[in-house]
Amino acid sequence: MSAADVPLPDPGEREITYVAAFIEAVKLEMAADPDVFIAGEDVGAHGGVFHTFDGVQTQFGERRAVDTPISEQAIIGLGIGAAVTGLRPIVDLMFMDFVLVAADQIANQAAKLKYMFGGQAKLPLTITTVGGAGLSAAAQHSQSLEALFCHIPGIKVVFPSNPYDVKGLMAASVREDNPVLFVLHKRMLGQRGAVPVERYEIPLGQARISRPGSDVTLVSWGKTAADSLVAAEQLAGEGIDVEVVDLRTLSPLDIGTVVESVRRTNRVVVAHEAVRFGGFGAEVAAQIQEEAFDYLDAPVGRVAAPFSPVPFTPALETRYVPDPARIAAGVRAAVARPLLGR
């Protein structure tokens, strides 16, 4: 039986935070497999600047929770070299923006190695990072760069929206034999939700309908998927029944779940935090029109950030990041568009 066939556990009663779910997954994988280790800047003694690795070094020691120099390229390279020679590394880039410092190692090396070697290699490498805006961290510490890596064949991209998904997707990412970029959102870290105590995997490449609805489909991921649920509640009060599809994994993309939903609702909006131009929403929209053109009653709507770097001042940043109100406005527009006869 593959992971995809295993039913997911009931969330249960216990509520923990998004970051605690992540730590729990990391610890469970490390406990289960001595080849799993973590490495990155301040992940050991300090537990990560966002506390994403709190207590890992205490539990597993310095051998398996390694503080590295500030050397993003070498951090990814360390992961690649260790993975291709048989370990199962989790390497961390403190902020998602720093993926650009390590871009060669991620995109030219990790993602392509297996293919270039004619399939010889396995590369069980998980690259963890924290993305997103909302802390006035300005242009170089706030980006959502997932689309860049979705454009690269050979690496998977995961961006969970809630604690339950964090734990299950992280377990699956670590067990994955291909490189995975696993993105946490910095504004979600303290969000609470029900999470099973036991280990479970959420298969990569499976979207989830996080709220069923009949009038319009709203596709998103990461924090925006959580905000989409809030927007959907607002819209329910206005008589608009929104179906929310949380992609969970962006690459590989589960377009099937999206298309199936669109065929029922006939209207769809894609919402994300990254800039709209060239954002991953464009790919989702393109695939929807390829596979569900005849079912669409309106163009695929998009809600995303404007085409500028993330501004520092809260006066602009709060208007930059799509919030539930803007997502709701995008959905209203898609629903309001009349069906024109030809």
Next chain:
Amino acid sequence: MELTDEQLLAMHRSMIRIRLFEETAGKVMETGKMPGFLHLYVGQEAVAVGVCEALRVDDYITSTHRGHGHLVAKGGDLRRMMAELMGKATGYCGGKGGSMHINDLSLGMLGANGIVGAGAPIAVGAGFRNKYLGTDQVSVAFFGDASTNIGAFHEAANMACALHLPVVFVCEHNMYGEYTPTNKAMVIADIVDRAAGYGMPGVIVDGMDVVAVHEAATEAVARARRGEGPSLVECKTYRYFNHHGIQNLGLKYRPDDEVLAWKERDPIFTFEAKLIDTGVASRELLDATWAEIHAAIDEALQFADDSPFPAEDQMLAGVYS
């Protein structure tokens, strides 16, 4: 080179401007009125000041995430700085950059920087420009000890040497990169050891002694101006506060007695003692400087407080020129 009393007092004044600006910013941050991350420069004042006093306004500098001190030392306007930190429209970057991107290009500053190590290659570019145009300007890259573990630093250092550019690399060795002691991130104690690997001279100076920093910087800058190529100045210094914010004692990753020992060697107070000893200034004169700068900072804060936030139509302004 003997420094004039005027120069000494200018350095004293500049260090106090940094100290009080930073302490004030830290206090404002505590009230919640200052958004984002604040990496304060307190403790390291002698480095920015000693180096920038050896520079002309038309010399270039690149800075780091800990960049306020460099801008103040280069002559930054405290009002526009404070306004930037508060995200106001009147700030240096219109509120779009904040602490980590604060900058005044007209003073030759090429940006604070949110990416560790990223300033050094840009300083090399400015040095290239100076050589290309045949000017006698130099560029200075300020960077932290821990940043020298990033590829960008090595590429920049080597390229500056290979192309024989008028660049001075100034390392502020404060012994930590965030929460990791640098001696756990590299096995050499002195960054200056790296200089030889690129073929440039390097010196170590006491980064708590503004005169010593100034002397070393003056020599390195003169060498670059003469067209004799890059050099590295390593300043041993200490940041009093946590990596960001204003907590100074009780931190898990560094012992309190280490902090206190460094504070004993405070760059401003030790310098003041020397100024008084050597008869350059009286206590009254120095106190008057503190009072005057206190007033200037209060005024800057008022200015920032009274300033408006940028309007929403500023969002897309400046993405392209």
